[in-house]
Each structure stands twice: as C-alpha cells, then as structure tokens.
Amino acid sequence: MDKQYMIIDGIEVTIEGERNVLELARKAGIDIPAFCYDPELSIYGACRMCMVENERGSLEASCSMLPKAGAVIKTNTAKLRKYRKMILELLLANHCRDCTICPKSGNCKLQEFAYKFNITDVRFPNNSCQLGSQDKSSVSIVRDSSKCILCGKCVRMCAEVQNVGAIDYAYRGSKKKIATAFDGPIANSPCVGCGQCAAVCPVGAIVVKDDADKVWDAIGDKNTYVDVQVAPAVRVALGKELGLEEGTPLMGKLVTALKEVGFDAVYDTSFGADMTVLEEANEFVGRLSGNGKLPMFTSCCPAWIRFAENKYPEFLSNISTCRSPMQMFAPVLKEAYKGDKKHVHVAIMPCTAKKFEGKRDEFKDKDGNPYVDYVLTTQEVIRMIKEAGIDFKALEDSACDNPFEEITGAGVIFGVTGGVTEAVLRYASSDKSEKALEEITYTGVRGFEGVKEATVKIGDKDVKIAVVSGLNNTSVLLDKIKSGDVYYDLVEVMSCPGGCVNGGGQPQAEREARHYRADGLYKADGVEVKKSSEQNTAVVKLLASMDEHKKHEILHVHYKGNK
C-alpha cells in the first residue's frame, strides 16, 4: 500500500498508525500545547489547548482527531492563538497563583504556557487561594485543590494504570473538583502512595511531600549522627536537573555531594539489595521444595504491599517475607553505629510510597523508633543539593563509606523492572560465566513491557517467572493466577510502570527518560566487576554472622493486612 500523508503546517507527515493527530504532529516536530493529554493514558479532550484548524476554518481538538490521509491542518493560526490565550487566561483566573512559593515553580506547565503565550494580564477576579485547600494527610503526597486545573491526568493514572481509583471527579460545572470518596482525606482512601499522580500532574495540585527541612535540622544538630542510604534508581535520575545528561549513573558525584551537604556517612542501598537477593533466593528455593506457598511475589515495592493489603489480601502469604532492601539495610546500619550521638538514618528513594513504608509499625525497633527516620525522594535531594549551592557537575567521585561499600551489579539493577528477577537468576544460576549472564538478559526479563514472562532452569526444574510493572497489569495477572489460567513460580511486582526509574519521587520527565535511566542502571551494572550478589563478601559475611532468630527479626517481615 502507498504511504499515507497528512499535511500539518505545510509539512507532509507520514501516517504510521499514530493514535491521533497530536502524536502525528509531535512526530513531525510540531509541539502542540496540551494539558490533559498523556500518551500512556486514555484520551480525555478537556483542556482544549490542542485544537487545530482545518482548511475550512473549523476547529477540532487534535488529541481526539484520527489521522486522515490527505487532510490539511494548521496548528498555529491567529484564531487558535487567540482561543488558547483565552483558555489560559480562564485557567489562570481560577488558579492560586502563588507561584513564587509553589513547590512546582519552574516545572509547571501552566506557568510555562502562560510565559510562552505571553499572558500579561488576567481580566477576571481571582480568589482561588483559599485556606484549607490543601490535603496534607498523606505521608507521600500533598494535594492542593486551589491549584488544580482539572486535566484529569491523576484520575486516569490512578484508575487506568494503577487500578487503585483513590481519586475521581466530584460535583459538576464550576464546582467540579478531584476528590476521594466522600471527599475525605487522601490518607483514609485506598491510595497506595505510589506518587504516579504527582508524576503526571502538570501543575502544583499534587506534589511529593517534602521532608527535607527535618533532615536539614538533623544535619545541623551537632549531637546527631546522620547517615544516609541511596537507592539504585536515584543515581540515574539526578542528571538532568543538575545540568548533566538524563540517565547518567552519578553515584560517585552524589556521594561527594551528600557529604558536602553534611551527611556523616553515605551508603548504597544496593548493599541491602544484595542481602535481599540472598535471603529471597533462599526463601524461594525453600518454597519450591514445598516450604510455603507459590507463586512467590517479591516484596521490595511498598506500594504493591499496600495494594495487596487493600485489594488482594488472599495473596499476602504469597509475598516474600524478606524486607525491602531499604528496611534490611537500615537496622544493620543502626546496629553498626557505635558512637554516642543520636543516630538518625535517612534513606534517599525514587519513591513516595517508601515514605509510608518508613513509618510502618512493622519497621520500628523495640522502643518504637523507626529504623529509617526520614525518607527523602530524588526530587527533595536535588533541591537540597541546589540549596547548598553545590556545583554538582564539577564534583569529584567518592566511594561509599566502610564497611558497607561493597556492592554488586545485581544490587544496582534493582531500580528497573525485571531487575530483582535478573539479580535472583544470576545468583540461582550455577553457571557464572559471562556468557551465562548474557543469556539471562535475553530470557525476557529486560524491557518496558507491562508483563514479561520467562522460563528458567534452576537446577533440574523449569521455573516460570513473571515480571510485572504497573498495578493494573498486576491486577490482571493476579486475577488470572486466581482463576488458574496461568501459573508462575515467581512474580516480581513493581507498582510504577517501568520500575523505580519511573518512580513517583523521581524528577518529572518525559516518557523516554525512563529508558535512558534504565540504560544508565545497566551501564552502572556493566562497570561493576562483581555481578552476582553472593560475590559480595561483606554481605555474605554479615549474613553468616546472624543466627536464624536474628535474621527473622531484622531481615523478615509478616504483613498482617488491614483486618
């Protein structure tokens, strides 16, 4: 068949199965403005910014217009500019414009468009900044209805991609708002804290909760010893915001920066990940030989745990009893500190749900103190580095602190979907040659598909594995497992599509960013000499020093669920 074209602003653009004219135009390098469109979500067509004009002068929203061969459209005419400006003016009139003190300042689509379209005057009265518009009940996110432009991305993300449905539209007309059921606080809703709503919010209506001030206070206190662990996915997501390329692994510079910020010691959560791999693999082997339920689900992702508690409590006993790397590492660090100062442990995570995990009762010591005192997200740490006036680009690399500086590539790839599985396979596979490692990468655990499957021989047994990211994909898979349509021995679950590289606490970025970040993690894995967790002698030694009781106490957890 002949190629089919559409003429956009005089450019002939080949139609290659694009979902709408907006995607087609963006392919041709024409960026049509839009608030409510996201390539991963369903089409909503509400903001009306993406309207285009056809030959007859009539207008249509390009997000909901199918590409049609031979059609001629224009994306930037006098008429369109006039209407877009009016839409912006209307949005600005109903938006709390305290931009200078807004956490989203500088990264806000409304701010960006208002500048690009040269909006200098809003002719309508504005009294939208109101007390009580904020919902700070969640430990993960802060919602502010006075900033909301009702683009509905959060609602679609929560319902379509995550199958959580904690928020939806309430009321009608100009009273319309995004609300939880019965308009209660978000903390009392089924919200799992994944933060994907904050990751798609174009304005400051949903942002990551900021705990940096408390950490600054701890750093500033002379009588407090503050150490920090940094999750694998953080190192590849900092670059763009700090003047380097997206996806570059920057652990060395980050260690230096954190030391300059004032942390007393810096550790890599990959160490904890190696502990998790060894414990989890042992548990899995145990379950395979009849010691516990199959399939076994991974337990690293706190949003997934909460999701299972809320919606699939029948699977709770299938979740590995191993703690997440953060929660395995934290008690070890707390015990290792022998000084007489007050010990505050901070974890830097790509994740908003980790803030919740840090506060869970399961992860408190005998005196009721949490093992992880504060969880910061990548976003907050970037701000701290900027606040401290550190020229990140120019920093030298440093190594993590002793005695936990030894890591392996297996721990590093935890930050991307399929990583946990790959790490477990590296450990479980008897052949440790380079070729064998390479073969694991081709089993189908890498890549960004929502559900990946692999069958791997461990010993003389064929083990069926599924790797799933995104909670809606997870729900579909769980339902199939329940009905007996599919069978797996091991299922890795990550709540955020693509895994932690795309976590809710990472800097907001375009879709492609997660690919760069994942590549960055595999690159970081590539430079590690040790690829498999059992090669981490420090971890092996540490685990050998613990008896079963001790291991159970600080490395395992049983989630009781909501009942």
Add this chain to the structure above:
Amino acid sequence: MDKNTCMVEVARFFMDFTQNESCGKCVPCREGTKRMLEILNRIVEGKGKDGDIELLEELGEAISKTALCGLGKTAAGPVLSTIKYFRNEYEAHIYEKRCPANACAKLKKYVIDPELCKGCSKCARNCPVNAISGEIKKPFTIDQDKCIKCGACVSNCAFKAIKEA
C-alpha cells in the same frame, strides 16, 4: 417579551441556566460560562465596567468555538445575539447605570415627589431597611444608599407620591 423585558437580564437568565448545566469537563465551558455569568451579574447590578461588552463578545466567541459539546458551543448564544441586536441596552446599563426596560431591580431608583407627598409616614413605617425619613406633614425623603429597591414604599403610598426614576 415586550418593552418591559430587559435583554441583559434575559441573557443573564440563560447564562445562569447553562452555567448550572455545565458538567465541568472542558475548560471553556466550565470556566468561561462562570466568567460570563459573573460579568452579566455585574452589569445588571449596575457595576458594569467599560470593556465588559467586548470581553463578553471575546469570551462568547472563544467558548462557542472551543467547547467540547453542544451545551458549551451554544451557551454563549443568547449573550452574543442580545449584544448584537440590543447593544444599546447593555450600554445603558454600563455607562448610564440605568435599565431601559426598568426591569433590573438594582438599577431602579425610587424618589418621593414632594408635591404629592402629604408626610403621612406610612412609607417610612413599611420600609424594611429604614431608608425613609422625614417630619410628619412634611415631604419625606429616601436615602438612596440604604434603599434596597424592594418597592414596598410604592405599594404602600396612598397618594402615588413615590415614583421610579
């Protein structure tokens, strides 16, 4: 409809209806109809400003062209057509603070004709906001700042001394 119907009020009535019916999904209809109603309310209350007619026209056009559904696309119709055919009525409201049809309550002004007033005080006794004062057997006066234009004095005056101006 006749000469006693204010066309601005008619437009306001329809805009009030469509604004209530808006589902709130698309920006032009949700925010635009709210703003148009706000401006129309302002005009019928005598608080209209120079530029309001042009702003209504601009908003109306943008909403008609960009709204998602039929409700939004037609919501501005009554406003745009009344501006087209009765622009003078809008101008009278805004610039002269007067309603040509004498229908807009807030733009009415009641005055007591001193020639006809007998000073009986019945109007003052019936005024709900005590806007009327005077001495018995002398002409009474209405304090325009206090007056809420309810018309109670008119219906109570036995001598038809109170007139709409």
